[in-house]
Amino acid sequence: MRRKDRIQPGQLANLLLCTFLLGGLLAACSGKTETGSSGNANPAGSSTSGGKPQSGDFDEPYKLTIMLDNFTAENPPAESDAMTFLRETTKTDIDITWVPRTSYTEKLNATIASNTMPKVVVSLDIKTPAIINAIRSGVFWEIGPYLEDYPRLAAMSPVLKNNVLVDGKLYAIPRHLDLASNGFVYRSDWVKDLGMQPPATLEDVYELAKAMVHNDPDGNGKPDTYGLIEHNDPEGFDQVVLLLGGPYKWLVENDAFVPYFETPEYREALDFYKRLYDEKLVNQDFAAINKEQRSELIENGKGGMMFAYAYQITERLPIIRKTVPDADMEMGNLAGPKGERLMPSLGYTGLYLIPKSSVKTEAELKRVLQFFEDLADPRVQTFMQWGLEDVHYKMENGKPVKIDEARYQTEINILRRLKPHTMSEAPDGVNSPDVDKVLTYFKEKEDKVVGDPSLAYISDTYAERGTELTKIIEDARIKYIMGMIDENGWNDAVAEWHKKGGDKIVQEYSDQLK
Numbered sequence: 001m002r003r004k005d006r007i008q009p010g011q012l013a014n015l016l017l018c019t020f021l022l023g024g025l026l027a028a029c030s031g032k033t034e035t036g037s038s039g040n041a042n043p044a045g046s047s048t049s050g051g052k053p054q055s056g057d058f059d060e061p062y063k064l065t066i067m068l069d070n071f072t073a074e075n076p077p078a079e080s081d082a083m084t085f086l087r088e089t090t091k092t093d094i095d096i097t098w099v100p101r102t103s104y105t106e107k108l109n110a111t112i113a114s115n116t117m118p119k120v121v122v123s124l125d126i127k128t129p130a131i132i133n134a135i136r137s138g139v140f141w142e143i144g145p146y147l148e149d150y151p152r153l154a155a156m157s158p159v160l161k162n163n164v165l166v167d168g169k170l171y172a173i174p175r176h177l178d179l180a181s182n183g184f185v186y187r188s189d190w191v192k193d194l195g196m197q198p199p200a201t202l203e204d205v206y207e208l209a210k211a212m213v214h215n216d217p218d219g220n221g222k223p224d225t226y227g228l229i230e231h232n233d234p235e236g237f238d239q240v241v242l243l244l245g246g247p248y249k250w251l252v253e254n255d256a257f258v259p260y261f262e263t264p265e266y267r268e269a270l271d272f273y274k275r276l277y278d279e280k281l282v283n284q285d286f287a288a289i290n291k292e293q294r295s296e297l298i299e300n301g302k303g304g305m306m307f308a309y310a311y312q313i314t315e316r317l318p319i320i321r322k323t324v325p326d327a328d329m330e331m332g333n334l335a336g337p338k339g340e341r342l343m344p345s346l347g348y349t350g351l352y353l354i355p356k357s358s359v360k361t362e363a364e365l366k367r368v369l370q371f372f373e374d375l376a377d378p379r380v381q382t383f384m385q386w387g388l389e390d391v392h393y394k395m396e397n398g399k400p401v402k403i404d405e406a407r408y409q410t411e412i413n414i415l416r417r418l419k420p421h422t423m424s425e426a427p428d429g430v431n432s433p434d435v436d437k438v439l440t441y442f443k444e445k446e447d448k449v450v451g452d453p454s455l456a457y458i459s460d461t462y463a464e465r466g467t468e469l470t471k472i473i474e475d476a477r478i479k480y481i482m483g484m485i486d487e488n489g490w491n492d493a494v495a496e497w498h499k500k501g502g503d504k505i506v507q508e509y510s511d512q513l514k
Helices: 009-015 017-028 081-090 101-114 129-136 144-149 158-164 188-193 202-214 237-243 264-278 291-299 312-320 362-375 378-386 405-411 413-418 433-448 460-481 487-513
Strands: 062-070 092-100 120-123 173-176 182-187 226-228 250-253 256-259 303-309 329-331 348-353 393-396 399-402
Touching (some): 062 101, 081 092, 081 378, 081 405, 202 303, 256 487, 264 460, 291 312, 303 312
Antiparallel strands (some): 173 348, 182 329, 250 256
């Protein structure tokens, strides 16, 4: 079973330290809390009501250290109008340590092992071996029993909550991501200029990819465009499996779990991607680039389609329009033999965990939870979407318009990494047309999502060997698509997966199901 942001096998040794740190962590839980100095209250007109005030034992602003992942080349400024607003509105002296997303999981694992943690850390996945082991070792606070005092944080969908539980308990605050957030994004202006119709099937995607490669969709007279753009963890692959009628991650059949890579639909998906690769309809360097580089190719007009998070429209389209003012993008409505089926998100794009070694008392835990409750205030969420009025955006004809795109990206877009699982999208309830397009998609497609049946369970074997086993299948998938192995090579990889622990994972999930 594949999950994102897994640790590498060489890092697993560090995780063993967590067990030996447990005694020290439990002893530290009786220490005194850290407080900040007195400061300003909320700015005039602000409101962060909701939840019971938990700051009585702490001077304001409360000093809060956070480690967050950064997907941009540079860190945002520590001091800005945006940071001032956030600090004053939450009565919190926020000190953020930014870590490049590409190395974030490795840094987090090392931080856990060294027991030198800030008061809040983000984990990109709650079910990695490192995080499961740390939770079971008592490294992080269980927050579920406290959420009744924080109504915004407690307003978590049952599906999302199920996805983030560990051993039936809640330890983390999810960072917002719509369940129906994945889909198919394409340059609708290219489709129109090519005289074609919006794609409705995988065969349409293939034909459109051919046209985008051979028929000069950007009109520059050069054969310099691809159809589909992918990256080293092909984001569309699981979506293609679903469209072909297959399961998502696991098939439950006859009271037993079957890995989805052993289904006929998975093999069809392999052949579909190999067809695109052999005919040079997908970027030939996909195995060597990451997700952000994939998106940059779209921004630079090098490709016209990608399977991606729907908000790629709102994030990439403004950049494309700097050079192509009439550019447009749409979400596809692809269907297969079983109709329209969408790959789900986990409902989160990272989770906030609170270490006991740095937040040592229940009173301080409640103060940290109040910070996230305040972040979930609609006014703060609006700020995270658009920034400050007359600084980052202005209202024109009832619509928000960004004043300085570069400043917005530097000061505001990166702060969206702080979003909890509730979200408000626009000032005064007014969205830009592109945001409306995406939000409509989320609402309309939620019932098309196909879930991962394994998320309700935890396999101890997967926790121990998941990284190694996942890599076997993912490496073989890339090699098959690129023609480096044939069907026999693929079958050998599947057999290796079973031999090295896959059979135990299947058994553990199946036993829990029964």
